Amino acid sequence: MSIPGPGNPVVLSLGGVSKAFGAVQALRDVSFDCRAGEVHALVGENGSGKSTLLGIASGFLAPDAGTVEIGGRRRRRRSPAEARRFGLGIAYQTYSHVLDLTVAENLYLAVPKDVQPPRHRMEKWAAARLEEFKLELLATAAVGTLSLVQRQLLEVVKALLANPKVLLLDEPTTALGPPEVEQLHKLVLERSRGGVGIVYVSHRLPEVLGIADRVTVLRDGVSQGTFDSAAMSEESLVALMIGRPLQLAFPERDETARPADVLLAVSGLQGDRFGPIDLEVKKGEILGLAGAEGNGQVQFLRALAGVERPSGTASCNGHALNTKSPLSALRAGVVLLSGDRAGESLFPVLSVRANITLQVLRRFEHWGLLRRRQERRTVDELVRRLRIRMASVEQPVQSLSGGNQQKVSLTRPFLRGDVKLILAEEPTQGVDVGARFDIYEALRAKADEGVAIIVKSSDPLELAGLCDRVVVMSRGKIVDEIHGAELGERRIVEAIVGSRVTREKL
Amino acid sequence: MKALRGWLPLGLMTTLIVALGAYAAQHQSAFLTRYNLGNLLLSALPLALVAIGQTNALLVGGFDISVAALMTMCVVTASFTLQPDKSWPVLLAGALAVAGVGFATGVFNATLIRVLRLPSIIATLGTLSILEGASLLLRDHPEGFINPNVIDALNTSVSFVPYAFIGVVVLAVVGDLWLYRTRTGLAMRAVGLDETSSRRVGIATGRTVFLAFIICSLMASVAGFYSAAQVQIGSPIIGNYALESIAAAVLGGASLAGGRGSFVGTLLAALFLTEIDNVLPLFQQPTEYAQMTIGGLILLALVLYQAPELIARFRSTWVGVGRLRAQAEGEAPAA
Numbered sequence: 001m002s003i004p005g006p007g008n009p010v011v012l013s014l015g016g017v018s019k020a021f022g023a024v025q026a027l028r029d030v031s032f033d034c035r036a037g038e039v040h041a042l043v044g045e046n047g048s049g050k051s052t053l054l055g056i057a058s059g060f061l062a063p064d065a066g067t068v069e070i071g072g073r074r075r076r077r078r079s080p081a082e083a084r085r086f087g088l089g090i091a092y093q094t095y096s097h098v099l100d101l102t103v104a105e106n107l108y109l110a111v112p113k114d115v116q117p118p119r120h121r122m123e124k125w126a127a128a129r130l131e132e133f134k135l136e137l138l139a140t141a142a143v144g145t146l147s148l149v150q151r152q153l154l155e156v157v158k159a160l161l162a163n164p165k166v167l168l169l170d171e172p173t174t175a176l177g178p179p180e181v182e183q184l185h186k187l188v189l190e191r192s193r194g195g196v197g198i199v200y201v202s203h204r205l206p207e208v209l210g211i212a213d214r215v216t217v218l219r220d221g222v223s224q225g226t227f228d229s230a231a232m233s234e235e236s237l238v239a240l241m242i243g244r245p246l247q248l249a250f251p252e253r254d255e256t257a258r259p260a261d262v263l264l265a266v267s268g269l270q271g272d273r274f275g276p277i278d279l280e281v282k283k284g285e286i287l288g289l290a291g292a293e294g295n296g297q298v299q300f301l302r303a304l305a306g307v308e309r310p311s312g313t314a315s316c317n318g319h320a321l322n323t324k325s326p327l328s329a330l331r332a333g334v335v336l337l338s339g340d341r342a343g344e345s346l347f348p349v350l351s352v353r354a355n356i357t358l359q360v361l362r363r364f365e366h367w368g369l370l371r372r373r374q375e376r377r378t379v380d381e382l383v384r385r386l387r388i389r390m391a392s393v394e395q396p397v398q399s400l401s402g403g404n405q406q407k408v409s410l411t412r413p414f415l416r417g418d419v420k421l422i423l424a425e426e427p428t429q430g431v432d433v434g435a436r437f438d439i440y441e442a443l444r445a446k447a448d449e450g451v452a453i454i455v456k457s458s459d460p461l462e463l464a465g466l467c468d469r470v471v472v473m474s475r476g477k478i479v480d481e482i483h484g485a486e487l488g489e490r491r492i493v494e495a496i497v498g499s500r501v502t503r504e505k506l
Numbered sequence: 507m508k509a510l511r512g513w514l515p516l517g518l519m520t521t522l523i524v525a526l527g528a529y530a531a532q533h534q535s536a537f538l539t540r541y542n543l544g545n546l547l548l549s550a551l552p553l554a555l556v557a558i559g560q561t562n563a564l565l566v567g568g569f570d571i572s573v574a575a576l577m578t579m580c581v582v583t584a585s586f587t588l589q590p591d592k593s594w595p596v597l598l599a600g601a602l603a604v605a606g607v608g609f610a611t612g613v614f615n616a617t618l619i620r621v622l623r624l625p626s627i628i629a630t631l632g633t634l635s636i637l638e639g640a641s642l643l644l645r646d647h648p649e650g651f652i653n654p655n656v657i658d659a660l661n662t663s664v665s666f667v668p669y670a671f672i673g674v675v676v677l678a679v680v681g682d683l684w685l686y687r688t689r690t691g692l693a694m695r696a697v698g699l700d701e702t703s704s705r706r707v708g709i710a711t712g713r714t715v716f717l718a719f720i721i722c723s724l725m726a727s728v729a730g731f732y733s734a735a736q737v738q739i740g741s742p743i744i745g746n747y748a749l750e751s752i753a754a755a756v757l758g759g760a761s762l763a764g765g766r767g768s769f770v771g772t773l774l775a776a777l778f779l780t781e782i783d784n785v786l787p788l789f790q791q792p793t794e795y796a797q798m799t800i801g802g803l804i805l806l807a808l809v810l811y812q813a814p815e816l817i818a819r820f821r822s823t824w825v826g827v828g829r830l831r832a833q834a835e836g837e838a839p840a841a
């Protein structure tokens with residue numbers, strides 16, 4: 001890899017940028033620059049000002065003070081179009097796809113006019129681009145039919161097609177498993193060697209340290225400095241991000257007491273893309289579900305939750321588990337915490353209070369009217385317990401940071417006394433370090449009450465730290481089980497990678 | 507499936523037009539006469555024009571319910587600016603004044619929607635009230651004849667087909683070619699389908715919506731000319747074009763959620779709706795039936811057009827909502 005020296009031209013430069021939203025100072029005198037050929041990571045907790053910084057760089061927000069230069073040209077207006085013209089490309093965390101249009105149409109719209117082929121050659125052109133980037137997609141497929149993994153890779157390709165001088169990647173790996181991350185990093189490094197400046201925003205510190213040349217840390221809207229990533233460790237980055245050293249990233253496992261009974265017994269369960277699966281989970285156990293993305297983990301979880309219809313049998317607490325519908329699963333005490341927060345588990349425009357109590361409103365009903373005080377008491381207690389940070393419980397959930405949104409969706413099992421099994425999909429996706437710990441603790445507390453929890457995660461470190469036992473899935477089957485002293489990040493990754501090897505052999 | 511969805515409305519509308527026409531021709535000799543067909547095409551013009559305009563608003567994900575009031579306002583304006591005793595230069599200026607009313611209304615609507623961020627249905631409801639009131643203020647009862655030379659010019663036909671109708675056909679075909687075969691047409695659909703994503707990839711979303719509403723109002727004012735040619739007098743009461751224009755656009759394949767639609771489909775649907783109106787009197791049926799038929803047809807068409815999606819959704823409910831997030835490896839996604 002070419003080491004980008006200080007001599008390389010600066011392709012993106014923010015000088016002394018400040019921005020306030022009402023009373024909140026989102027950024028305070030932040031300077032940031034990215035040179036051609038380097039990968040410059042930007043890290044910080046949610047709410048530290050990363051998104052604001054990206055918004056200002058990409059022209060969606062106007063800074064209150066400070067300057068923005070792209071490719072050496074000073075930006076004058078608040079205009080994403082101008083930023084693009086100057087050579088800025090961005091891959092959004094929440095994507096920029098029009099789901100009803102085809103892959104080809106989306107690619108076509110994403111490139112500037114001078115790169116666009118004639119309209120009638122669009123599909124051929126798109127197919128050639130997909131091949132160039134080694135994406136195995138049909139150009140004529142609607143983007144809505146693609147998986148999240150494919151959408152995320154497509155988002156990056158879209159940004160690259162415009163031949164930007166500087167590329168902003170906002171959490172480009174949230175949906176990706178280790179092999180796809182590797183694929184993406186290869187692509188990014190290739191481009192950066194070609195002279196593109198890359199700004200890489202991610203929560204995953206190992207990734208950041210693996211790919212970045214320099215790292216800038218933001219905390220509470222203030223830059224904590226820019227460092228050579230070779231000189232940094234995860235611990236030192238975390239310390240800068242949260243302003244104190246993180247002593248314990250995961251709640252303590254109680255290794256002593258576990259004579260527990262089996263709660264969930266699955267035998268020969270199979271469905272679309274998974275199975276047959278045999279599995280037992282004990283009361284109070286947190287079981288991790290690992291595997292490369294798209295190997296049936298999601299479908300398996302959703303089958304247990306009654307979202308998909310499997311065949312085979314599962315029993316919960318000795319009774320056959322009814323998986324005909326989500327409602328019947330819920331009645332049996334099975335709660336699914338969807339990985340798609342905004343889409344499936346929250347009402348983004350409703351308040352924190354409404355989102356928490358909506359499912360149990362009947363409890364606060366008195367002669368057909370709601371008793372607000374009682375409702376507030378429940379909400380306040382959960383807010384305290386899960387450490388949800390916000391200005392007011394009447395604030396719309398969509399205005400919270402990702403981590404706090406996730407905590408709101410996590411209140412579901414805490415409201416119900418009858419929960420026996422929690423199925424959590426990517427419980428910390430897009431969640432910052434501090435909030436992660438709160439979420440782990442909440443899950444562990446629930447497990448200590450005797451609830452069984454299955455956590456599906458694409459973060460091996462998380463699985464190693466949080467779970468009592470981890471099973472690895474490949475091609476819809478369980479191919480490995482890791483527990484006890486063996487349980488570690490490296491061992492999980494090896495199992496995932498290893499299972500991919502056997503998969504290719506098959 | 508996608509292609510089917512696009513062609514379904516066009517096919518259905520054509521079939522219905524031909525079927526209804528054949529039935530009417532069999533039972534009523536008066537239907538297939540030059541006089542009646544010419545009359546049918548002429549009376550289809552206002553609806554066709556305003557519905558093509560409405561399709562623009564629907565494509566960017568909005569509604570314009572002020573179009574009928576705007577058409578009335580244009581007729582009323584014409585009754586002042588296109589009076590029988592005027593010379594041609596004055597008449598030309600008068601025609602521009604009518605179009606100017608349309609343009610101004612379009613800018614007004616677009617400003618309410620884009621600058622003040624009002625939902626289009628509310629914004630145009632306000633405009634509707636203002637225009638209705640203004641029309642009544644100017645003409646509280648029908649009065650003020652429209653220049654007969656202008657009316658003749660608007661109604662000029664070759665054989666029984668009005669030139670204007672040929673013009674509308676060309677407009678609709680060119681419109682569809684633009685919408686589905688050009689970059690800007692694709693961009694407009696993209697804005698209607700997903701505004702945030704469109705802005706993110708650099709499409710000028712504000713300008714697109716602005717333009718769509720201005721075109722919608724301009725088309726309504728052109729439709730106003732043809733209404734004026736029909737009523738021939740400054741009447742403050744012109745038909746229920748707001749709902750009918752939306753009905754025609756939807757029957758023609760436009761989606762109320764935005765991003766989908768076809769100008770040719772809209773034209774066919776407008777023709778079909780007018781045909782129903784035309785045929786019923788021939789059978790001595792009261793026009794109330796037309797109203798009810800149209801309502802029923804819209805519901806039927808909507809169900810039918812959604813069918814491919816409904817089936818897919820129904821299937822995925824069982825096979826897996828989780829498919830969205832599942833690796834679609836090797837899956838043929840276009841199915």
